[in-house]
Amino acid sequence: ERTLAVRLGVNRTTVVNAYRELAAEGLVEGRVGHGTVVLRLPEEAAPGAVRPMRWAGPTEAEEPLMADISAIVRRPGAVSFAHGEMSPELYPTGALRELAGRVLEDGTALGYGPIAGYGPLREAIAAELGVTPEHVLILAGSQIALYLISRVLLQPGDTVLVEMPSYVNSLGIFDAAGVRVVPVPVDRDGLVVDGLDELMLRYQPKLLFTLPTYHNPLGVTLTLERRRRLIQLAARHQLGIVEDDPYGRLHFTAHPVPTLKSLDPGDYVIYISSFSKSVSPALRLAWIVAAPPVVERIARARGNLDFRAALLNQRLMEAFLREGRMAEHLAALRPVLKARRDALLEALQAHMPEGVTWYVPEGGYHVWCTLPRPLTARRLLVEAGREGVAFMPGDYYGAGQLARRGFRLNFSYPRPEQIGPGVQRLARAVERLMRE
Numbered sequence: 001e002r003t004l005a006v007r008l009g010v011n012r013t014t015v016v017n018a019y020r021e022l023a024a025e026g027l028v029e030g031r032v033g034h035g036t037v038v039l040r041l042p043e044e045a046a047p048g049a050v051r052p053m054r055w056a057g058p059t060e061a062e063e064p065l066m067a068d069i070s071a072i073v074r075r076p077g078a079v080s081f082a083h084g085e086m087s088p089e090l091y092p093t094g095a096l097r098e099l100a101g102r103v104l105e106d107g108t109a110l111g112y113g114p115i116a117g118y119g120p121l122r123e124a125i126a127a128e129l130g131v132t133p134e135h136v137l138i139l140a141g142s143q144i145a146l147y148l149i150s151r152v153l154l155q156p157g158d159t160v161l162v163e164m165p166s167y168v169n170s171l172g173i174f175d176a177a178g179v180r181v182v183p184v185p186v187d188r189d190g191l192v193v194d195g196l197d198e199l200m201l202r203y204q205p206k207l208l209f210t211l212p213t214y215h216n217p218l219g220v221t222l223t224l225e226r227r228r229r230l231i232q233l234a235a236r237h238q239l240g241i242v243e244d245d246p247y248g249r250l251h252f253t254a255h256p257v258p259t260l261k262s263l264d265p266g267d268y269v270i271y272i273s274s275f276s277k278s279v280s281p282a283l284r285l286a287w288i289v290a291a292p293p294v295v296e297r298i299a300r301a302r303g304n305l306d307f308r309a310a311l312l313n314q315r316l317m318e319a320f321l322r323e324g325r326m327a328e329h330l331a332a333l334r335p336v337l338k339a340r341r342d343a344l345l346e347a348l349q350a351h352m353p354e355g356v357t358w359y360v361p362e363g364g365y366h367v368w369c370t371l372p373r374p375l376t377a378r379r380l381l382v383e384a385g386r387e388g389v390a391f392m393p394g395d396y397y398g399a400g401q402l403a404r405r406g407f408r409l410n411f412s413y414p415r416p417e418q419i420g421p422g423v424q425r426l427a428r429a430v431e432r433l434m435r436e
């Protein structure tokens with residue numbers, strides 16, 4: 001499949017999907033040792049014969065890893081460092097229940113609402129960022145934001161610079177958009193800006209996709225100095241930057257680094273954020289901040305996709321912000337997350353054998369660990385599964401060889417009393433691998 005994709009100059013997924021469609025029609029068959037062979041051409045159906053319906057169209061590839069992880073997590077006494085969300089007691093359930101009652105006192109929250117989002121919510125978000133509401137578009141999650149950006153601003157064959165490793169669900173979007181992805185390395189100070197000039201000249205990319213603050217999966221943060229250089233580079237080369245920032249509000253330091261968007265003098269940055277990580281992913285609410293003509297184009301495309309974000313949830317979040325509930329919630333949440341991070345770091349320090357290293361995140365949900373050579377995180381997952389511990393192996397995040405020794409530990413989901421014992425069991429699995 002890979003060879004054919006390269007020869008035809010298309011994505012591997014396109015080749016896989018083509019084979020699947022032919023297989024669904026019964027026109028090809030795979031034989032071990034003989035590759036895939038064409039069996040026959042489509043036949044005319046006999047008059048009056050009923051042929052079963054077969055749906056053509058692309059099928060997304062299945063990821064067997066998630067099934068393996070769910071199997072580990074389902075076992076009694078399991079500890080999951082694999083999740084991408086908070087444990088349920090951290091959601092602001094009481095405040096949301098109370099506000100939902102008020103928002104539903106009449107029927108005004110039950111209509112469609114405007115295409116670009118509920119006006120007062122756009123205003124509240126705009127005010128926080130110091131822009132006008134025309135810069136803000138409310139969408140049903142960052143995932144839709146990314147999808148629409150790829151639909152509206154990119155064309156098949158364009159080149160996009162993407163951090164490796166990167167947010168895993170962005171990779172499927174770029175693949176589906178038919179764009180060429182050029183990887184950019186990330187280290188403990190975030191995206192490596194040195195060398196970008198050369199990539200710009202060689203590939204002339206349309207945009208860069210980056211998670212500068214509390215990266216997923218690495219947990220690292222782009223330094224202020226690198227942020228300034230990145231913005232200068234964008235200006236020099238007319239490079240668009242998509243800044244994905246769902247974790248920025250979850251900072252554990254008094255002075256978090258400013259967003260790329262706030263340093264942007266020329267609308268190079270399209271900023272995406274979401275309530276998924278700070279409040280709840282069930283609300284499916286995110287927003288884009290960009291130049292008004294870009295907002296307008298994306299808003300029109302959303303009309304064709306999901307029509308509107310849920311007005312009820314937008315009204316709820318608008319009340320949550322206006323009544324100061326967000327500020328209260330974040331003030332309570334940050335120290336809880338920080339304590340879980342500290343518990344995780346302390347347990348790693350206490351239990352992990354020599355040779356295992358990790359980055360210290362200043363906010364967000366994740367700690368990235370690296371195993372010593374020649375261990376791999378996939379192999380560790382099998383061993384950790386026996387101990388009832390799950391995590392996300394690094395190569396899942398698109399970085400291939402580079403990240404085979406890396407893995408992501410989430411600290412927002414396991415309860416504090418699970419973290420120490422969970423790491424102890426994980427360390428036992430690492431030691432067993434080392435002895436092999």
Ligand code: PMP
Binds near residue numbers: 246274276
């Ligand atoms: N970007 C990043 C970096 C994320 O980690 C996530 C959630 N895992 C998202 C985007 C998606 O968030 P949403 O629920 O808003 O689609």
